[in-house]
Amino acid sequence: MQTEFDKYLEFPCLFPFKVLGAAREDLVDDVLAVVQQHAPGDYSPTVRPSSKGSYHSVTVQVTVTSKDHVETLYKALGAIETVKYVL
Incomplete structure (x- = not known):
C-alpha cells in the first residue's frame, strides 16, 4: 500500500x-482475533447491523504505532473470508 x-x-x-462483513456470529470474534494478533490489548468493538440485516459493521479502536502497522491491519482484516470492506 502506498498510503500517507x-x-x-x-x-x-x-x-x-470499521469492518463490514456478512452478518454471522463469528464476525466479531474473527475481527478481534486479527486485531489481537497485530495489536494485543483489551477491545470493546461496536456492532451495527445493516438495514436488511445481511451485513454487520464492526468498529474497533486500535492503538497503532506506525504507517506500516495501519497498513498491516487493513490487509489482515481484509483477508477475513466474509469481510467485504475495511474502512
Whole structure:
C-alpha cells in the first residue's frame, strides 16, 4: 500500500477500523482475533447491523504505532473470508 498515514497522524495513536462483513456470529470474534494478533490489548468493538440485516459493521479502536502497522491491519482484516470492506 502506498498510503500517507504518516503525513496526517502522530504515532502512536488510536485508529478506528470499521469492518463490514456478512452478518454471522463469528464476525466479531474473527475481527478481534486479527486485531489481537497485530495489536494485543483489551477491545470493546461496536456492532451495527445493516438495514436488511445481511451485513454487520464492526468498529474497533486500535492503538497503532506506525504507517506500516495501519497498513498491516487493513490487509489482515481484509483477508477475513466474509469481510467485504475495511474502512
